[in-house]
Amino acid sequence: MATKHSRAAARLMISPAVLLLLGWMIVPLAMTLYFSFQRYNLLMPGMEEWIGLANYQYFLTDPAFFDALINTLLLVGGVLVITIIGGIFLALLLDQPFFGQGVVRILVIAPFFVMPTVSSLVWKNMFLNPVNGLFAHAAKALGLQPYDFFAQAPLASIIGIVSWQWLPFATLILLTALQSLDQEQLEAAEMDGAGPLSRFFYIMVPHLARAITVVILIQTIFLLSVFAEILVTTNGGPGTSSTNLTYLIYAQSLLQFDVGGGSAGGVVAIVLANIVAIFLMRMIGKNLEA
Amino acid sequence: MARQVKTSRKIAFTVIAWGVGLAIFFPILWTFLTSFKTEADAIADPPLFLNFHWTLENYTAVQERSDYFSHFMNSVIISVGSTLAGLVIAVPAAWAMAFVPGKRTKDVLMWMLSTKMLPPVGVLVPLYLLFRDAGLLDTRIGLVIVLTLINLPIIIWMLYTYFREIPGEILEAARMDGASLKAEILYVLTPMAVPGIASTLLLNIILAWNEAFWTLNLTAANAAPLTAFIASYSSPEGLFYAKLSAASTMAIAPILIMGWFSQKQLVRGLTFGAVK
Numbered sequence: 065m066a067t068k069h070s071r072a073a074a075r076l077m078i079s080p081a082v083l084l085l086l087g088w089m090i091v092p093l094a095m096t097l098y099f100s101f102q103r104y105n106l107l108m109p110g111m112e113e114w115i116g117l118a119n120y121q122y123f124l125t126d127p128a129f130f131d132a133l134i135n136t137l138l139l140v141g142g143v144l145v146i147t148i149i150g151g152i153f154l155a156l157l158l159d160q161p162f163f164g165q166g167v168v169r170i171l172v173i174a175p176f177f178v179m180p181t182v183s184s185l186v187w188k189n190m191f192l193n194p195v196n197g198l199f200a201h202a203a204k205a206l207g208l209q210p211y212d213f214f215a216q217a218p219l220a221s222i223i224g225i226v227s228w229q230w231l232p233f234a235t236l237i238l239l240t241a242l243q244s245l246d247q248e249q250l251e252a253a254e255m256d257g258a259g260p261l262s263r264f265f266y267i268m269v270p271h272l273a274r275a276i277t278v279v280i281l282i283q284t285i286f287l288l289s290v291f292a293e294i295l296v297t298t299n300g301g302p303g304t305s306s307t308n309l310t311y312l313i314y315a316q317s318l319l320q321f322d323v324g325g326g327s328a329g330g331v332v333a334i335v336l337a338n339i340v341a342i343f344l345m346r347m348i349g350k351n352l353e354a
Numbered sequence: 355m356a357r358q359v360k361t362s363r364k365i366a367f368t369v370i371a372w373g374v375g376l377a378i379f380f381p382i383l384w385t386f387l388t389s390f391k392t393e394a395d396a397i398a399d400p401p402l403f404l405n406f407h408w409t410l411e412n413y414t415a416v417q418e419r420s421d422y423f424s425h426f427m428n429s430v431i432i433s434v435g436s437t438l439a440g441l442v443i444a445v446p447a448a449w450a451m452a453f454v455p456g457k458r459t460k461d462v463l464m465w466m467l468s469t470k471m472l473p474p475v476g477v478l479v480p481l482y483l484l485f486r487d488a489g490l491l492d493t494r495i496g497l498v499i500v501l502t503l504i505n506l507p508i509i510i511w512m513l514y515t516y517f518r519e520i521p522g523e524i525l526e527a528a529r530m531d532g533a534s535l536k537a538e539i540l541y542v543l544t545p546m547a548v549p550g551i552a553s554t555l556l557l558n559i560i561l562a563w564n565e566a567f568w569t570l571n572l573t574a575a576n577a578a579p580l581t582a583f584i585a586s587y588s589s590p591e592g593l594f595y596a597k598l599s600a601a602s603t604m605a606i607a608p609i610l611i612m613g614w615f616s617q618k619q620l621v622r623g624l625t626f627g628a629v630k
Contacts, residue, residue: 074454077446081510082462084443088503089469095480157374162367168375170614174382177613179564181584182602186385188588190595196397198384205400231378237629240621278625289473292566292581296588310475310567317479318571330476341471349464 093334099327106321119328123316129329131304132312135219139308140287142223143230144280150227151234151279152272155242158235176232180292187225188214188297218298218306226293230286234279241275242268274347281344288337309333382606389413389599396595412600419597420583422604429579429605431494432569433562436501437509437555443502444509445551451510452517463514470507474567485572492574500572501562509558512623516550553619556612563609580605 103115123129158169175183191197192213200210213221245268253263291310294300300307300315307315313333317326376383387403388396395406416422451459481500482491490496520543528542566581573582584605587598613620621629 070454071456074450074456077450078462081443081447081466081506084503085466085469085506089472092477092480092484093472095483096477099479154374157367157371160367160371161364162371163364164368164372168371170617171375171379173613173617173620174379174610176620177560177564177610178382178606179581179584179609180566181570181581181588182385182606183381185584185587185598186381186602189598190384190388191381196399196595198401201399201401228378228381233624236617237621237625240629275629278629282625285471289475289567291475292570292585295570296585310473313475314478314571318482323479323483326479330473330479333473334476337471337473337476341468344471345464345468349460 096327096330096334099323100331102324102327104323104327106323115324119324120332123325123328123332128304128307128312132307132309135304135306136288136308136310138219139223139226139290140284142220143227143287144283146223146227147230147234147283148276148279150231151238154231154235155238156268158239159242172235173232175228176230176236178229180229181296183229184225184293184296187221187228192221214298215302218302222290222293222297222306225297226287226290230283233283237275237279238272241272245271277347281340281347284340285337285344288333288340309336382610385599385602387599388596389603391596391599393593393596396599397593412596413604416597416601416604420586422583422601425578425580425583426604428494428577429563429581432497432501432577432579433559435494435498436505436562437558439498439502440506440509440558441551441555444506444513444554448510448513448517449547452514452520453522463511466507466510470504474504478571482571491572492577494577496572497569497577497579500568501565504565504568505558505561508561508623509554512554512557512619513550515622516554517547519550520546553616554623556616557619557623560609560613560616 100119101114101116102112103118104112154172158165158172162168189197191199194200194210194212194215197210199213203210250263250267253267258266289310290308291314294306294308294311295314298306300311304312309329310333313326313329316322316329389412390408390410391402391406392409392411395402398406451463485491485496488496490499524542524546525538528538533542563579564581569579569581570585573579584601587594587601
């Protein structure tokens with residue numbers, strides 16, 4: 065039983081973590097908010113002044129913002145669709161009895177551990193390059209014209225690379241959920257004459273629903289912040305065709321030194337991420353009670 | 355009851371599963387093989403699979419070109435340092451929340467998690483300026499601080515879910531047998547907590563090793579870890595596939611091996627205990 069004494073000790077043990085996270089959250093957030101109302105460019109020191117909502121007005125009416133917003137949605141949505149559908153198939157496959165299950169599982173999980181800069185550069189150069197890439201070699205061998213992926217379809221190429229990185233994560237979580245499915249329930253359904261399709265849709269999908277939700281929410285948090293993959297492949301281009309919100313704010317802050325405008329963008333990004341976060345927190349909070 | 359599986363069905367699935375597994379793994383395998391080729395062999399058409407002249411020259415070239423080893427050490431120091439610092443702060447906190455839960459423990463946990471939802475780009479500008487003014491830009495200690503803070507919620511959550519599974523009865527039993535508080539912590543709780551702490555350590559080193567937003571934005575030359583080192587290959591000169599492959603292989607090999615060991619904990623850690 066917890067005594068008064070142990071309560072005080074517990075509070076003491078928790079406080080360093082709480083204070084650090086509180087500082088980490090409040091100090092930069094307050095600064096971002098403050099800068100977002102300022103004219104503040106690192107190239108023009110001493111010119112700082114309060115300009116109200118002008119930064120937000122510029123940022124939100126900039127056509128690049130609209131492009132970046134659409135690209136962000138396409139990137140997050142595209143990767144989610146590919147990884148969840150692919151992940152369900154892979155989880156079902158890995159759940160079947162076959163020889164060497166452990167090894168195949170390791171092969172499938174591997175891309176998740178590859179750092180983003182490595183996977184992007186390997187894909188960009190050794191696979192998607194229109195002259196020396198393996199896909200170009202394959203196209204030539206088949207008598208086709210090589211395709212210049214990053215010039216013709218920059219965003220789709222990035223979606224492909226990011227999907228390769230996140231497919232293992234979705235697979236692993238869905239597989240874990242699938243393995244907790246009661247086998248007797250499936251057998252009972254089979255004896256009652258349920259075919260493979262109805263067993264999949266009426267027993268497996270409802271059982272996986274929770275895991276799928278978790279995958280969607282957690283991947284969304286990370287996918288909203290995709291950065292390195294864009295930086296080392298397209299730099300957001302051509303034009304803004306592969307610029308997402310994170311990259312746009314980075315470019316505005318650290319390439320154009322527009323602290324005020326970048327901060328306004330940062331606030332917008334925080335608001336958008338919070339909308340996703342609220343749903344995720346509800347899911348995890350419910351689990352805590354169980 | 356286990357169902358009898360037909361051998362023919364099992365063989366068919368073996369072929370399919372291995373085919374799919376190898377296809378997903380192929381880019382890593384190809385990078386590994388290319389790292390032992392000459393630059394000419396690396397872009398040969400048709401591609402050379404195993405029948406090329408094997409060489410180690412790329413590995414030495416990468417070291418000479420850009421001092422691979424110092425970047426490797428930066429990665430080690432930053433990922434291990436931030437993980438250890440995080441554990442020092444997180445172990446007492448998670449311990450207290452798991453064993454002496456109060457009315458507001460759940461709220462504190464949820465609030466900690468919510469800090470993780472903050473998009474990094476939202477605080478990029480102030481952090482960059484704070485680091486510039488404090489002289490922390492492009493220093494290892496600066497990155498250790500940032501990575502400690504961004505991963506702290508994950509560390510606390512993982513530890514909390516592990517600690518919560520340690521049964522309280524075992525403590526009461528120890529107390530009945532006359533164990534002092536010190537003996538209780540040392541001989542009963544610690545051995546039961548070590549596996550959880552080890553898994554947390556492993557997963558967090560992996561996350562910190564691969565972190566590629568702050569490491570790219572807050573470092574230049576001195577403190578750049580492997581993520582930033584590899585990014586320098588994005589504007590190449592001449593033939594560089596074999597060298598890129600050698601650098602990539604060295605950058606991912608240690609973490610790939612650690613990752614394979616920690617795959618079971620990965621699910622729990624990254625879903626904050628929502629899927630086990």
